Amino acid sequence: MKELIGPEIQQLIHDKNWRVLKKTLSGNPAPDIADLWETLDEQDMFIIFRLLSKQLAADVFNELDPDRQISLLGQMRSAHVRDIISELLPDERTDLFEELPGKMTQKLLNLLPPEIRKESLELLGYPKDSVGRLMTPHYVAICPQWTIERALEHIRLYGCDAETIDMVYVVDEKCHLIDEIPLRRLILADPQQTIECLMDRRFVSVSTLDDQEKAVEVIQRYNLVALPVIDSENVLVGIVTVDDILDVLQEEVTDDIQKMAGIVADKDLLIDASVFKVVKARMPWLLICLAGGLVAGGVIAVFENALASVLALAFYVPVVMGMGGNAGTQTSTVIVRGIATKQIDPKRIWRTLFKELKIGAAIGLISGIAVGAAAFLWQDLIELSMTVGFAMFFTVMVAATAGGLLPFIFKLLRIDPALTTGPFVTTIKDVTGLLIYFASAMLFMRHLM
Numbered sequence: 001m002k003e004l005i006g007p008e009i010q011q012l013i014h015d016k017n018w019r020v021l022k023k024t025l026s027g028n029p030a031p032d033i034a035d036l037w038e039t040l041d042e043q044d045m046f047i048i049f050r051l052l053s054k055q056l057a058a059d060v061f062n063e064l065d066p067d068r069q070i071s072l073l074g075q076m077r078s079a080h081v082r083d084i085i086s087e088l089l090p091d092e093r094t095d096l097f098e099e100l101p102g103k104m105t106q107k108l109l110n111l112l113p114p115e116i117r118k119e120s121l122e123l124l125g126y127p128k129d130s131v132g133r134l135m136t137p138h139y140v141a142i143c144p145q146w147t148i149e150r151a152l153e154h155i156r157l158y159g160c161d162a163e164t165i166d167m168v169y170v171v172d173e174k175c176h177l178i179d180e181i182p183l184r185r186l187i188l189a190d191p192q193q194t195i196e197c198l199m200d201r202r203f204v205s206v207s208t209l210d211d212q213e214k215a216v217e218v219i220q221r222y223n224l225v226a227l228p229v230i231d232s233e234n235v236l237v238g239i240v241t242v243d244d245i246l247d248v249l250q251e252e253v254t255d256d257i258q259k260m261a262g263i264v265a266d267k268d269l270l271i272d273a274s275v276f277k278v279v280k281a282r283m284p285w286l287l288i289c290l291a292g293g294l295v296a297g298g299v300i301a302v303f304e305n306a307l308a309s310v311l312a313l314a315f316y317v318p319v320v321m322g323m324g325g326n327a328g329t330q331t332s333t334v335i336v337r338g339i340a341t342k343q344i345d346p347k348r349i350w351r352t353l354f355k356e357l358k359i360g361a362a363i364g365l366i367s368g369i370a371v372g373a374a375a376f377l378w379q380d381l382i383e384l385s386m387t388v389g390f391a392m393f394f395t396v397m398v399a400a401t402a403g404g405l406l407p408f409i410f411k412l413l414r415i416d417p418a419l420t421t422g423p424f425v426t427t428i429k430d431v432t433g434l435l436i437y438f439a440s441a442m443l444f445m446r447h448l449m
Helices: 002-015 018-026 030-038 042-051 054-063 066-075 078-087 090-099 102-111 114-124 148-161 183-188 212-222 242-260 275-302 304-309 311-340 346-379 382-412 417-448
Strands: 167-171 177-182 226-230 236-241
Touching: 002 018, 002 042, 018 042, 030 042, 030 054, 042 054, 042 066, 042 078, 054 078, 066 090, 066 102, 078 102, 090 102, 090 114, 102 114, 148 183, 167 183, 167 236, 177 183, 177 226, 212 226, 212 242, 236 242, 275 304, 275 417, 304 417, 311 346, 311 382, 311 417, 346 382, 382 417
Parallel strands: none
Antiparallel strands: 167 177, 226 236
Protein backbone atom coordinates (compact mmCIF):
# COMPACT_ATOMS: atom_id res chain seq x y z
CA MET A 1 0.00 0.00 0.00
CA LYS A 2 2.87 2.39 0.66
CA GLU A 3 3.90 2.26 -2.99
CA LEU A 4 0.32 2.39 -4.33
CA ILE A 5 -1.42 5.11 -2.32
CA GLY A 6 1.27 6.67 -0.10
CA PRO A 7 1.81 9.64 -2.47
CA GLU A 8 -1.97 9.90 -3.00
CA ILE A 9 -2.55 10.13 0.76
CA GLN A 10 0.13 12.82 1.10
CA GLN A 11 -1.47 14.83 -1.70
CA LEU A 12 -4.94 14.55 -0.17
CA ILE A 13 -3.59 15.74 3.19
CA HIS A 14 -1.81 18.63 1.47
CA ASP A 15 -5.02 19.59 -0.36
CA LYS A 16 -7.05 19.13 2.84
CA ASN A 17 -9.48 16.97 0.92
CA TRP A 18 -10.77 15.23 4.02
CA ARG A 19 -13.88 13.70 2.45
CA VAL A 20 -11.97 11.81 -0.26
CA LEU A 21 -9.19 10.92 2.18
CA LYS A 22 -11.67 9.40 4.64
CA LYS A 23 -13.32 7.39 1.85
CA THR A 24 -9.93 6.19 0.54
CA LEU A 25 -8.77 5.05 3.98
CA SER A 26 -12.02 3.28 4.87
CA GLY A 27 -11.63 0.94 1.93
CA ASN A 28 -8.25 -0.42 3.03
CA PRO A 29 -7.32 -3.02 5.70
CA ALA A 30 -5.76 -1.95 8.98
CA PRO A 31 -2.27 -3.46 8.37
CA ASP A 32 -1.92 -1.49 5.11
CA ILE A 33 -2.96 1.77 6.75
CA ALA A 34 -0.44 1.12 9.54
CA ASP A 35 2.28 0.70 6.89
CA LEU A 36 1.74 4.35 5.88
CA TRP A 37 3.77 5.30 8.94
CA GLU A 38 6.89 4.53 6.88
CA THR A 39 6.05 7.29 4.36
CA LEU A 40 4.18 9.84 6.50
CA ASP A 41 5.31 11.93 9.45
CA GLU A 42 3.66 11.72 12.87
CA GLN A 43 1.47 14.78 12.29
CA ASP A 44 0.02 13.29 9.10
CA MET A 45 -0.62 9.97 10.85
CA PHE A 46 -2.40 11.86 13.62
CA ILE A 47 -4.66 13.44 10.99
CA ILE A 48 -5.37 10.01 9.51
CA PHE A 49 -6.37 8.62 12.90
CA ARG A 50 -8.86 11.41 13.40
CA LEU A 51 -10.58 10.46 10.11
CA LEU A 52 -10.86 6.74 10.82
CA SER A 53 -13.89 5.13 12.41
CA LYS A 54 -13.49 4.02 16.01
CA GLN A 55 -13.12 0.33 15.15
CA LEU A 56 -10.76 0.87 12.21
CA ALA A 57 -8.65 3.30 14.26
CA ALA A 58 -8.38 0.66 17.00
CA ASP A 59 -7.39 -2.02 14.46
CA VAL A 60 -4.72 0.24 12.92
CA PHE A 61 -3.47 1.25 16.36
CA ASN A 62 -3.07 -2.42 17.30
CA GLU A 63 -0.86 -2.96 14.21
CA LEU A 64 1.68 -0.33 15.30
CA ASP A 65 4.73 -1.09 17.40
CA PRO A 66 4.69 0.11 21.06
CA ASP A 67 6.86 3.21 20.47
CA ARG A 68 4.55 4.49 17.76
CA GLN A 69 1.50 3.72 19.88
CA ILE A 70 2.93 5.78 22.73
CA SER A 71 3.77 8.62 20.35
CA LEU A 72 0.22 8.72 18.99
CA LEU A 73 -1.33 8.55 22.46
CA GLY A 74 0.70 11.59 23.42
CA GLN A 75 -0.85 13.65 20.60
CA MET A 76 -4.50 12.60 20.97
CA ARG A 77 -7.17 14.23 23.04
CA SER A 78 -8.44 12.22 26.01
CA ALA A 79 -11.79 11.47 24.34
CA HIS A 80 -10.08 10.13 21.23
CA VAL A 81 -7.71 8.00 23.31
CA ARG A 82 -10.66 6.60 25.28
CA ASP A 83 -12.47 5.67 22.08
CA ILE A 84 -9.50 3.81 20.60
CA ILE A 85 -8.51 1.99 23.80
CA SER A 86 -12.12 0.99 24.44
CA GLU A 87 -12.44 -0.52 20.96
CA LEU A 88 -9.37 -2.75 21.40
CA LEU A 89 -10.00 -6.38 22.27
CA PRO A 90 -9.35 -7.11 25.97
CA ASP A 91 -6.16 -9.13 25.32
CA GLU A 92 -4.87 -6.47 22.91
CA ARG A 93 -5.58 -3.79 25.52
CA THR A 94 -3.66 -5.81 28.11
CA ASP A 95 -0.68 -6.13 25.74
CA LEU A 96 -0.68 -2.34 25.27
CA PHE A 97 -0.79 -1.62 29.02
CA GLU A 98 2.13 -4.02 29.57
CA GLU A 99 4.28 -1.98 27.19
CA LEU A 100 3.42 1.44 28.64
CA PRO A 101 5.08 3.17 31.61
CA GLY A 102 3.14 2.71 34.84
CA LYS A 103 1.98 6.33 35.08
CA MET A 104 0.64 6.33 31.52
CA THR A 105 -1.16 3.03 32.09
CA GLN A 106 -2.86 4.47 35.17
CA LYS A 107 -3.85 7.58 33.23
CA LEU A 108 -5.38 5.52 30.43
CA LEU A 109 -7.21 3.25 32.87
CA ASN A 110 -8.82 6.30 34.45
CA LEU A 111 -10.12 7.39 31.02
CA LEU A 112 -11.94 4.11 30.38
CA PRO A 113 -15.59 3.42 31.22
CA PRO A 114 -15.98 1.62 34.57
CA GLU A 115 -16.85 -1.81 33.12
CA ILE A 116 -13.88 -1.78 30.69
CA ARG A 117 -11.53 -0.47 33.41
CA LYS A 118 -12.61 -3.32 35.71
CA GLU A 119 -12.08 -5.86 32.93
CA SER A 120 -8.61 -4.49 32.18
CA LEU A 121 -7.54 -4.48 35.82
CA GLU A 122 -8.63 -8.10 36.18
CA LEU A 123 -6.53 -9.19 33.20
CA LEU A 124 -3.53 -7.17 34.37
CA GLY A 125 -3.83 -8.88 37.77
CA TYR A 126 -2.70 -12.23 36.35
CA PRO A 127 1.02 -13.14 36.30
CA LYS A 128 3.05 -12.09 33.28
CA ASP A 129 3.03 -14.69 30.46
CA SER A 130 0.11 -16.49 32.07
CA VAL A 131 -3.00 -17.59 30.17
CA GLY A 132 -4.97 -15.03 32.18
CA ARG A 133 -3.11 -12.21 30.43
CA LEU A 134 -3.73 -13.81 27.03
CA MET A 135 -7.43 -14.62 27.29
CA THR A 136 -10.44 -12.52 26.35
CA PRO A 137 -13.54 -12.53 28.59
CA HIS A 138 -15.80 -12.08 25.56
CA TYR A 139 -17.36 -15.43 24.69
CA VAL A 140 -20.82 -16.98 24.31
CA ALA A 141 -22.13 -19.29 27.05
CA ILE A 142 -25.43 -21.18 27.16
CA CYS A 143 -27.24 -23.37 29.68
CA PRO A 144 -27.86 -27.13 29.34
CA GLN A 145 -31.64 -26.89 29.91
CA TRP A 146 -32.17 -24.41 27.07
CA THR A 147 -33.64 -25.51 23.75
CA ILE A 148 -31.55 -25.18 20.59
CA GLU A 149 -33.90 -22.44 19.43
CA ARG A 150 -33.34 -20.39 22.57
CA ALA A 151 -29.58 -20.94 22.39
CA LEU A 152 -29.42 -19.69 18.79
CA GLU A 153 -31.46 -16.64 19.73
CA HIS A 154 -29.02 -15.97 22.58
CA ILE A 155 -26.08 -16.27 20.15
CA ARG A 156 -27.71 -13.80 17.74
CA LEU A 157 -28.21 -11.36 20.61
CA TYR A 158 -24.76 -11.55 22.22
CA GLY A 159 -22.52 -13.13 19.57
CA CYS A 160 -21.58 -9.80 18.02
CA ASP A 161 -19.63 -8.91 21.18
CA ALA A 162 -17.80 -12.25 21.35
CA GLU A 163 -14.34 -12.71 19.85
CA THR A 164 -15.50 -15.94 18.20
CA ILE A 165 -18.70 -17.97 18.08
CA ASP A 166 -17.23 -21.01 16.36
CA MET A 167 -17.42 -22.73 19.73
CA VAL A 168 -20.22 -22.18 22.26
CA TYR A 169 -19.67 -23.06 25.92
CA VAL A 170 -22.15 -24.75 28.23
CA VAL A 171 -22.16 -23.65 31.86
CA ASP A 172 -24.30 -24.50 34.89
CA GLU A 173 -26.08 -22.03 37.16
CA LYS A 174 -22.79 -21.19 38.91
CA CYS A 175 -20.93 -20.62 35.61
CA HIS A 176 -18.94 -23.84 35.95
CA LEU A 177 -17.79 -25.07 32.55
CA ILE A 178 -19.44 -28.41 31.74
CA ASP A 179 -19.10 -28.72 27.96
CA GLU A 180 -18.33 -27.04 24.65
CA ILE A 181 -20.38 -27.41 21.47
CA PRO A 182 -19.41 -26.33 17.92
CA LEU A 183 -21.83 -23.82 16.43
CA ARG A 184 -22.25 -26.12 13.44
CA ARG A 185 -23.88 -28.80 15.63
CA LEU A 186 -26.32 -26.26 17.07
CA ILE A 187 -27.37 -25.03 13.63
CA LEU A 188 -27.96 -28.56 12.33
CA ALA A 189 -29.85 -29.79 15.41
CA ASP A 190 -33.62 -29.91 15.93
CA PRO A 191 -34.66 -26.48 17.32
CA GLN A 192 -36.86 -28.14 19.98
CA GLN A 193 -34.06 -30.33 21.35
CA THR A 194 -32.37 -29.26 24.55
CA ILE A 195 -28.69 -28.42 24.72
CA GLU A 196 -28.24 -31.37 27.09
CA CYS A 197 -29.12 -33.75 24.24
CA LEU A 198 -26.01 -32.58 22.34
CA MET A 199 -23.63 -32.72 25.26
CA ASP A 200 -20.93 -35.36 25.68
CA ARG A 201 -19.08 -33.50 28.49
CA ARG A 202 -15.77 -33.97 26.70
CA PHE A 203 -13.67 -30.84 26.48
CA VAL A 204 -10.20 -29.51 27.25
CA SER A 205 -9.40 -26.34 29.12
CA VAL A 206 -6.54 -24.48 30.77
CA SER A 207 -6.25 -22.50 33.99
CA THR A 208 -5.79 -18.74 34.17
CA LEU A 209 -2.48 -19.30 35.99
CA ASP A 210 -1.06 -21.75 33.45
CA ASP A 211 1.84 -20.58 31.33
CA GLN A 212 0.92 -19.38 27.86
CA GLU A 213 3.04 -22.18 26.40
CA LYS A 214 0.56 -24.70 27.80
CA ALA A 215 -2.26 -23.01 25.87
CA VAL A 216 -0.12 -23.25 22.73
CA GLU A 217 0.49 -26.97 23.31
CA VAL A 218 -3.20 -27.74 23.95
CA ILE A 219 -4.45 -25.84 20.89
CA GLN A 220 -1.83 -27.52 18.70
CA ARG A 221 -2.52 -30.98 20.12
CA TYR A 222 -6.30 -30.84 19.69
CA ASN A 223 -6.47 -28.53 16.63
CA LEU A 224 -8.72 -26.02 18.37
CA VAL A 225 -9.82 -22.58 17.18
CA ALA A 226 -10.58 -21.49 20.75
CA LEU A 227 -9.66 -22.80 24.18
CA PRO A 228 -11.75 -22.21 27.34
CA VAL A 229 -10.00 -20.78 30.39
CA ILE A 230 -11.18 -21.61 33.90
CA ASP A 231 -10.25 -20.45 37.38
CA SER A 232 -9.40 -22.58 40.42
CA GLU A 233 -13.10 -23.35 40.97
CA ASN A 234 -13.73 -24.49 37.38
CA VAL A 235 -15.62 -21.28 36.58
CA LEU A 236 -15.38 -20.24 32.92
CA VAL A 237 -13.67 -16.82 32.87
CA GLY A 238 -12.49 -16.45 29.27
CA ILE A 239 -11.20 -18.02 26.09
CA VAL A 240 -7.93 -18.03 24.15
CA THR A 241 -8.30 -17.88 20.38
CA VAL A 242 -5.95 -19.23 17.74
CA ASP A 243 -4.90 -15.74 16.56
CA ASP A 244 -3.57 -15.03 20.06
CA ILE A 245 -1.68 -18.34 19.96
CA LEU A 246 -0.01 -17.37 16.68
CA ASP A 247 1.41 -14.27 18.40
CA VAL A 248 2.73 -16.38 21.28
CA LEU A 249 4.26 -18.88 18.84
CA GLN A 250 6.06 -16.10 17.02
CA GLU A 251 7.46 -14.80 20.30
CA GLU A 252 8.58 -18.29 21.35
CA VAL A 253 10.36 -19.00 18.07
CA THR A 254 12.09 -15.61 18.26
CA ASP A 255 13.15 -16.33 21.85
CA ASP A 256 14.54 -19.75 20.93
CA ILE A 257 16.50 -18.35 17.98
CA GLN A 258 17.96 -15.63 20.19
CA LYS A 259 18.82 -18.08 22.94
CA MET A 260 20.52 -20.54 20.59
CA ALA A 261 22.67 -17.67 19.37
CA GLY A 262 23.67 -17.03 22.99
CA ILE A 263 21.50 -13.94 23.42
CA VAL A 264 19.19 -13.38 26.38
CA ALA A 265 15.68 -13.48 24.92
CA ASP A 266 14.36 -9.93 25.06
CA LYS A 267 12.60 -8.24 22.18
CA ASP A 268 13.96 -4.88 23.34
CA LEU A 269 17.49 -6.15 22.68
CA LEU A 270 16.85 -6.59 18.95
CA ILE A 271 16.99 -2.95 17.86
CA ASP A 272 16.08 -0.29 20.39
CA ALA A 273 18.24 -1.16 23.40
CA SER A 274 21.44 0.72 24.20
CA VAL A 275 24.83 -0.67 23.19
CA PHE A 276 25.69 -1.33 26.84
CA LYS A 277 22.50 -3.34 27.43
CA VAL A 278 23.01 -5.45 24.31
CA VAL A 279 26.67 -6.13 25.15
CA LYS A 280 25.72 -7.08 28.71
CA ALA A 281 23.14 -9.57 27.39
CA ARG A 282 25.39 -11.21 24.80
CA MET A 283 28.75 -11.22 26.53
CA PRO A 284 28.36 -13.99 29.16
CA TRP A 285 27.94 -16.78 26.63
CA LEU A 286 30.59 -15.34 24.32
CA LEU A 287 32.98 -15.47 27.29
CA ILE A 288 32.33 -19.23 27.53
CA CYS A 289 33.30 -19.55 23.86
CA LEU A 290 36.34 -17.35 24.49
CA ALA A 291 37.46 -19.58 27.35
CA GLY A 292 37.03 -22.61 25.11
CA GLY A 293 39.05 -20.90 22.39
CA LEU A 294 41.90 -20.22 24.82
CA VAL A 295 41.92 -23.87 25.91
CA ALA A 296 41.92 -24.92 22.24
CA GLY A 297 44.83 -22.57 21.65
CA GLY A 298 46.65 -24.26 24.51
CA VAL A 299 46.12 -27.65 22.85
CA ILE A 300 47.65 -26.34 19.61
CA ALA A 301 50.60 -24.93 21.56
CA VAL A 302 51.27 -28.36 23.10
CA PHE A 303 51.49 -29.86 19.61
CA GLU A 304 53.35 -26.99 17.93
CA ASN A 305 56.36 -29.22 17.23
CA ALA A 306 54.16 -31.66 15.34
CA LEU A 307 52.75 -28.82 13.28
CA ALA A 308 56.24 -27.53 12.57
CA SER A 309 57.41 -31.00 11.47
CA VAL A 310 54.45 -31.66 9.17
CA LEU A 311 53.16 -28.30 8.03
CA ALA A 312 50.35 -29.93 6.03
CA LEU A 313 48.65 -30.84 9.32
CA ALA A 314 47.70 -27.18 9.77
CA PHE A 315 45.81 -27.15 6.46
CA TYR A 316 43.07 -29.45 7.72
CA VAL A 317 42.49 -28.06 11.22
CA PRO A 318 39.75 -25.61 10.02
CA VAL A 319 38.14 -28.37 7.93
CA VAL A 320 37.86 -30.83 10.81
CA MET A 321 36.78 -28.14 13.31
CA GLY A 322 34.22 -26.64 10.95
CA MET A 323 32.63 -29.98 10.10
CA GLY A 324 32.46 -30.95 13.76
CA GLY A 325 30.84 -27.62 14.60
CA ASN A 326 28.23 -28.00 11.89
CA ALA A 327 27.35 -31.53 13.01
CA GLY A 328 27.05 -30.49 16.64
CA THR A 329 24.90 -27.47 15.78
CA GLN A 330 22.55 -29.54 13.63
CA THR A 331 22.07 -32.14 16.36
CA SER A 332 21.61 -29.63 19.19
CA THR A 333 19.12 -27.61 17.12
CA VAL A 334 16.99 -30.70 16.47
CA ILE A 335 17.10 -31.79 20.12
CA VAL A 336 16.47 -28.34 21.63
CA ARG A 337 13.54 -27.67 19.32
CA GLY A 338 12.19 -31.17 19.90
CA ILE A 339 12.26 -30.66 23.67
CA ALA A 340 10.61 -27.24 23.33
CA THR A 341 7.76 -28.61 21.18
CA LYS A 342 7.40 -31.81 23.27
CA GLN A 343 8.21 -33.94 20.22
CA ILE A 344 11.13 -35.43 22.11
CA ASP A 345 10.47 -36.93 25.52
CA PRO A 346 13.39 -36.46 27.98
CA LYS A 347 12.40 -39.84 29.48
CA ARG A 348 13.44 -41.52 26.22
CA ILE A 349 16.86 -39.94 26.28
CA TRP A 350 18.90 -43.05 25.44
CA ARG A 351 16.81 -43.95 22.41
CA THR A 352 17.17 -40.43 21.05
CA LEU A 353 20.89 -40.29 21.79
CA PHE A 354 21.51 -43.67 20.16
CA LYS A 355 19.76 -42.49 17.01
CA GLU A 356 21.79 -39.26 16.91
CA LEU A 357 24.98 -41.26 17.52
CA LYS A 358 24.20 -43.44 14.50
CA ILE A 359 23.50 -40.35 12.41
CA GLY A 360 26.75 -38.75 13.58
CA ALA A 361 28.69 -41.94 12.79
CA ALA A 362 27.26 -42.08 9.27
CA ILE A 363 27.99 -38.40 8.60
CA GLY A 364 31.46 -38.73 10.16
CA LEU A 365 32.28 -41.81 8.07
CA ILE A 366 31.22 -40.18 4.80
CA SER A 367 33.02 -36.93 5.67
CA GLY A 368 36.13 -38.79 6.85
CA ILE A 369 36.42 -40.80 3.64
CA ALA A 370 35.87 -37.65 1.54
CA VAL A 371 38.43 -35.49 3.34
CA GLY A 372 40.92 -38.36 3.60
CA ALA A 373 40.74 -38.93 -0.15
CA ALA A 374 41.15 -35.20 -0.79
CA ALA A 375 44.21 -35.09 1.49
CA PHE A 376 45.82 -38.03 -0.32
CA LEU A 377 45.20 -36.50 -3.76
CA TRP A 378 46.58 -33.15 -2.60
CA GLN A 379 49.61 -34.16 -0.53
CA ASP A 380 50.11 -37.75 -1.81
CA LEU A 381 50.75 -38.88 1.77
CA ILE A 382 48.80 -41.88 3.01
CA GLU A 383 49.65 -41.18 6.67
CA LEU A 384 48.18 -37.67 6.44
CA SER A 385 45.13 -39.05 4.68
CA MET A 386 44.56 -41.56 7.49
CA THR A 387 45.08 -38.89 10.16
CA VAL A 388 42.61 -36.43 8.67
CA GLY A 389 39.97 -39.07 7.88
CA PHE A 390 40.22 -40.72 11.30
CA ALA A 391 40.05 -37.33 13.09
CA MET A 392 37.07 -36.20 11.01
CA PHE A 393 35.12 -39.37 11.82
CA PHE A 394 35.57 -39.16 15.59
CA THR A 395 35.27 -35.35 15.83
CA VAL A 396 31.90 -35.41 14.09
CA MET A 397 30.74 -38.26 16.34
CA VAL A 398 31.82 -36.45 19.51
CA ALA A 399 30.23 -33.18 18.36
CA ALA A 400 26.96 -34.93 17.49
CA THR A 401 26.95 -36.72 20.85
CA ALA A 402 27.59 -33.47 22.73
CA GLY A 403 24.89 -31.72 20.73
CA GLY A 404 22.43 -34.48 21.58
CA LEU A 405 23.36 -35.02 25.24
CA LEU A 406 23.85 -31.47 26.55
CA PRO A 407 20.25 -30.28 25.99
CA PHE A 408 18.99 -33.20 28.09
CA ILE A 409 21.53 -32.50 30.84
CA PHE A 410 20.56 -28.82 31.00
CA LYS A 411 16.88 -29.78 30.99
CA LEU A 412 17.43 -32.07 33.98
CA LEU A 413 19.30 -29.25 35.74
CA ARG A 414 16.34 -26.95 34.99
CA ILE A 415 18.51 -24.70 32.82
CA ASP A 416 17.09 -23.52 29.50
CA PRO A 417 18.75 -25.76 26.86
CA ALA A 418 18.19 -23.18 24.11
CA LEU A 419 20.21 -20.56 25.98
CA THR A 420 23.16 -22.70 27.09
CA THR A 421 23.63 -25.53 24.60
CA GLY A 422 25.22 -23.57 21.72
CA PRO A 423 28.22 -22.09 23.55
CA PHE A 424 28.98 -25.35 25.39
CA VAL A 425 28.75 -27.47 22.24
CA THR A 426 31.15 -25.08 20.51
CA THR A 427 33.63 -25.23 23.39
CA ILE A 428 33.53 -29.03 23.69
CA LYS A 429 33.89 -29.45 19.94
CA ASP A 430 36.92 -27.14 19.77
CA VAL A 431 38.84 -28.77 22.61
CA THR A 432 38.00 -32.43 21.93
CA GLY A 433 38.30 -31.97 18.17
CA LEU A 434 41.85 -30.70 18.45
CA LEU A 435 42.81 -33.44 20.91
CA ILE A 436 41.39 -36.09 18.55
CA TYR A 437 43.16 -34.51 15.57
CA PHE A 438 46.61 -34.41 17.14
CA ALA A 439 46.16 -37.81 18.78
CA SER A 440 45.44 -39.20 15.31
CA ALA A 441 48.57 -37.46 13.99
CA MET A 442 50.67 -39.03 16.74
CA LEU A 443 49.19 -42.42 15.91
CA PHE A 444 49.64 -42.38 12.13
CA MET A 445 52.49 -39.89 11.58
CA ARG A 446 54.83 -40.33 14.54
CA HIS A 447 57.71 -41.44 12.29
CA LEU A 448 57.44 -38.21 10.26
CA MET A 449 57.65 -35.86 13.28
